[in-house]
Amino acid sequence: MNNKFRNNRKLYIGALITGMMLFLSVIGLLFTPYDPNEMDSSAKLAGISLSHIMGCDNFGRDVFSRILAGLGTTMTVAVGTVFIGIVLGTVVGAYTGYYGGRLDEILMRFNDAVLAFPALLLALVLISVMGPGKYNIMVALGILFAPGYARIIRGEFLRCKNLDYVQSARLMGASDMRIMFVHILPNTFNVMLSTIAIGFNNAVLAEAGMSFLGIGVQPPDSSLGRMLAEAQSYLFLRPGYAVCTGITIVLLIIGFSMLSEGLENNA
């Protein structure tokens, strides 16, 4: 009983934080107190005040406006990455899990090969070929996330394909496509949900990491990782800049983590 309650609490807090972040990022798309890229030499590294509630950065740009805009960028990249990853992963996972055979062997060994490399390193290689930029990192990260999803989906398909309801659907003459995507796929939903939440988390971190390294979102556009990279030069002068940005990333990650843990335990 106690255990159950704890799980639920995680789910609620996670949903609350994530909801708040989503809300802020939507607001950031529509409205920011200042133009996030507007520079003001008189407000360089200004401290926290009523007009700039999180202060200003080294160009005199309002940190709060930039966090709002950056949150949107980071979320967009995360959603895009997970979407590309899930679509690719589902197609590969469903096919290999359902049919098996030689193609399954080949695709899964290829999968293992991709998984054997650290994702961020592979992403760096892809970026160096495709060039930096918001959409390129979405594609690069999406491709790299796909093998992980493919494995999970494949496992689910393997488990389900011999269950009674699938057998009966087959006897009723349903096509393979229909069985795969109408009958089995919805049953993998629970597993997928928590995978997506974890994937979201990893995507946020990966975007932040890549922008931090200067190959993700390009200046002057803001993203949480870029801002953190810029803030580190002024760590001693204006710790608030790095702290505000860092806390936003932490909240975003904690929110998703709790949400996914809650979902997993509830499932």
Added chain:
Amino acid sequence: MRSRFVRVLTVLLTLTIALSGCAGRKAGDSSKIVVGIPQDLEDSLDPHKAVAAGTREVLFNVFEGLLKPDENGELIPAVAESYTVSDDGLTYTFTIRNGIKFHNGNRVTAEDVKYSIEKSAGMTGEESLIAAFSNIKEVSIVDKSTVAIILKERDVDFPAYLSAVSASIIPADNAMPDTTAIGTGPYKYVSRSPQENIVMTRFDSYWGEPAHIRDVEFKVEANSDAMLLALKGGTIDMCARLTTTQASQLTSNFVIHEGSMNLVQALYLNHASKPFDDIRVRQALCYAADKQEIIDIAFEGKGSPLGSSMFPAFGKYYIPELTDYYTPDISRARELLAEAGYPDGFDMTITVPSNYQPHVDTAQVLVEEFKKIGINASIQQVEWNTWLSDVYTNRKYEATVIGVDATQMTANAMLSRFYSKAEDNFTNYSNEEYDRLFEEAQATTDDEKRTELFKKMETLLAEDAANVYIQDMAEMVPISKNIEGYVFYPLYVQDIAKLYYTEDK
């Protein structure tokens, strides 16, 4: 149980990492200085292969040419005691300094000089870093201590090229110049750990005034932020080229020397790429870019605005009036754009090397300034090696923010790259009038007339809006407050031999 073990292990590991940073440094060791450098040296320690300015500034302490630059940019005799020029200006005869020794204790002979000059000029098959050395016809040994260099054509700047680190004198019998650095400079090479450091010690038989501090360690730091932490933590005593904001974060344990970087930072435009072949577009960019605003926003107001490809340290060649050739004027810029057929502006990409934060920052301010005249500029950050190959070598770019420095104190070092046939003309600049002036200047030997021609070339670069010239960046050099004697050179060098510890500590 297991989790506790993991926890203890984590703490231990963290401590090891944290403590290892403090090891190996005795407090108050006045016979040693640790200098932070922002990048590792190149793989080879052969001065004739030193491409990067960051390598040359370190090797400057180990190697010397026949001549070397002093802090005013004047040439002073080094390995050569004196030299004479023949009347036709083609034969330079150098007398080797009496008793000058290499770090290995051997005397510098005429063979060594002949070998070194021929090697650095690419006459022994290796690639030469000094294009002007292709003008050398012959290096001949006159007697034991005299060497004559014969040129194909007259070149007034020739002695200046001999003072470059890439023209250093090294022993002819050194089989492995890549790994054993033997020169005649005030410091001799001791050891090197790649990605970590390079260690030198005082050369006691130096021909000139010996260095004050006995041991020098050049310590490689990952980037300027790591440099700042190392300064604060006391693991390094000095470093060159901190940004103004970084320098302002240092405590009173440091004295911050303020100089200029001696380079021309500009938004360099690729003239082979549309629409930058149109002078009206280039002028519009010049009117839109507010140099002072860039300096105020990104450089704490420190830096000298420039208007052409020449910086103040060049003295007689520098024309201060060109700085105000284009004053910020948004409506004039819009008019010019409309005349050129771009009333609504256009899209452009500024490629910047991501390891140079000041250039990235400058680009960010430029993007905002260009927005005001409707130009939608975006920034593309690339790695330094990518920048070198794509932008500098292959010239595949639209615009880039970079600083161009001089390897020798000759006007040619700043102006020759805009000659349309120059190999290092990375902006693809091509102007008949400029080419004519350049060729005339090369053929002129009268100094006054030459200076006049170079000034005309500078003015032409400004009138033609060849590039959006911005500034000579300020250089902040923090040094421990008990070390004195730092001198700024108009070139990219760090002269450690002149530093000394003050008595009171």
